[in-house]
Amino acid sequence: MRVHVAECESTQALLDASMPEWSVATTDHQTGGRGRLGRTWVDEPGSSLLVSVLLKPTRNPDGLTLVAGLAVAEVVERALGRPAQIKWPNDVFVDGSKVSGELAELRDGAVVLGIGINVNRTAYTSLQAIDGRERELAPLLDDLLATLRARYDDWHANGLPHAEIAKRDFLRGRRVTVGSTTGTVVGIREDGRLELDTGIVESGEVVFDGQ
Numbered sequence: 707m708r709v710h711v712a713e714c715e716s717t718q719a720l721l722d723a724s725m726p727e728w729s730v731a732t733t734d735h736q737t738g739g740r741g742r743l744g745r746t747w748v749d750e751p752g753s754s755l756l757v758s759v760l761l762k763p764t765r766n767p768d769g770l771t772l773v774a775g776l777a778v779a780e781v782v783e784r785a786l787g788r789p790a791q792i793k794w795p796n797d798v799f800v801d802g803s804k805v806s807g808e809l810a811e812l813r814d815g816a817v818v819l820g821i822g823i824n825v826n827r828t829a830y831t832s833l834q835a836i837d838g839r840e841r842e843l844a845p846l847l848d849d850l851l852a853t854l855r856a857r858y859d860d861w862h863a864n865g866l867p868h869a870e871i872a873k874r875d876f877l878r879g880r881r882v883t884v885g886s887t888t889g890t891v892v893g894i895r896e897d898g899r900l901e902l903d904t905g906i907v908e909s910g911e912v913v914f915d916g917q
Contacts, residue, residue, distance in 0.1 A: 775797070
């Protein structure tokens with residue numbers, strides 16, 4: 707099932723658990739796009755890939771944002787021809803700047819997974835700002851959905867694809883604070899938690915030293 711509207715507050719609000727799994731909602735512009743911790747995702751109309759997908763996993767959904775981040779990273783790498791990194795728990799970076807964010811929300815036993823990718827923006831970091839190319843959004847959406855489905859099916863069968871995520875770990879070796887824990891990041895663990903040299907963090911906002 708596909709839902710597309712020209713404008714909405716958030717694609718997350720266009721899906722509910724009564725719909726079939728893999729229902730997809732897209733829009734050209736969000737007026738109140740959401741990120742983690744109540745942040746706003748700002749987009750220029752028609753410039754970003756804005757999509758939500760309804761999933762009904764039969765296993766614990768912890769780690770789904772990392773699975774989505776890996777799918778996005780792979781799509782971005784193919785589009786740009788250069789490496790993309792995953793910033794735990796839910797962002798994708800290229801050349802040190804954020805190009806995408808992911809948000810998973812539990813809803814009546816289902817998960818609504820939102821993904822935003824900056825594609826044709828020039829005022830902010832985007833694929834176009836990185837390599838100067840303007841892109842059509844539809845082929846990127848097709849690639850994203852196919853890649854996400856493959857990664858989701860693999861996660862469902864085998865668990866978190868730790869090796870692929872770990873080699874794209876943006877935070878490894880950086881000194882950060884997450885909640886009350888400060889230390890140098892050792893890496894993303896196989897269970898999806900973040901390991902610092904001073905402890906293990908299950909969730910939270912990452913703040914860099916000096917930020």
